[in-house]
Amino acid sequence: MKVQSSSEFKLQREVEYGTPEQNQTVKEIVAAIKKEGDTALLRYTERFDGVTLTPDALRVTPKELEAAYSRVEESFVTAIRAAAVNIRSFHARQKRNSWMDLQPDGTILGQIIRPLKRVGVYVPGGKAAYPSSVLMNVIPAQIAGVPEIVMVTPPATGGKAGIDPYILVAAAEAGVHEIYRVGGAQAIAALAFGTESIEPVDKICGPGNIYVALAKREVYGAVDIDSIAGPSEIVVLADDSAEPGYVAADLLSQAEHDEMASAILVTPSHELAYAVAAEVERQLLELPRQSIARASVEAYGAIIIVEDIEEGISVVNRLAPEHLEIVTADPMGLLGSIENAGAIFLGPYSSEPVGDYFAGPNHIIPTNGTARFSSPVDVDDFIKKSSLIYYSKEALLRDGHSIIELARREGLEGHARAIEIRLENEGKGGDSHGEQ
Structure with a gap:
């Protein structure tokens, strides 16, 4: 990895919006799914995944879910169950409740929290x-209360054997039983608009390649999406x-994800900088995904030497990273200075994979500097809120003229008159339409 000063460092990576050709392909796929439904879905599955299916074969059967357990190690089942307990415990603390505030004049204001009805998960x-x-x-x-959760995944995640059994076991352990063997932009379009075999959803979540990301952007508005995720x-x-x-090791844990992944060390220590650079090279030679990690490190990896930790914090806040590890003598003492980071790992034993797999916080985290204004996936992503307003007669008589004033200053006479007619009626003593 290249060692450089903070003044020399520039991360030259823009948010991926796809090439014109990729965008056009996605638009065509989405339009075809909207128009042709299953026919287009099966055609693109054969074209892009090399798998020929019938409509009846799109949905994964309960027998397939059961059989997946025989293809994975018992140690994996134990680990996924333990992780699920931690993830569920962490997210349960995020759950919101509806509330109402009864005021002395009889007015009731509040907020109604409801789960989304149907959510699609892309794997x-x-x-x-x-x-x-x-x-x-x-x-x-699930914690938000979503009653219908559907999963889609490419039909050959496990190669010629079909869907990866580890994915199926994870789905079964999580309680997902509506699963379809479709992937790519065509799966996103099917979730958004529905086909003869797949009912449409209200929101689509989950990472994918550039075609999946572009398809999520294309269907946004017809449905909600979690985000358009960039490289790790x-x-x-x-x-x-x-x-x-x-x-x-922690830098390489992210570099091995993708050739465009970014792994950066920020330190005031020259000795540490050069020692880490040597360790990265040594560990790369032993990494199974060496070619991917090396491409990432060479294109988007860096070791930045700063004057002191304070300057380091400034660099971190400017980068607004997806994952931030603070490995210093007093990591907790620096926490209050961190303004922009998706997930923060404190101390030498809080390695990033602890968060990826097991600790409990969500590992779907904002990328490309969007931690400046967005947050990891949580329970709030799966609820919707309705405002509640019950205005009493006393409150309307008190506030009505102020409402009329604001409406007329905006040139909305109909708004003003909707209030005025009530004030005139109540002012005449008529209360046949008001409170007794």
């Missing part, structure tokens, strides 16, 4: 399959108390 294939993402999407939705990111803010091997 990718491609370079890797991610059972952990099943839990991170499904469990917050990690920033480690460390001083000379950090163990170089730990830091290097």
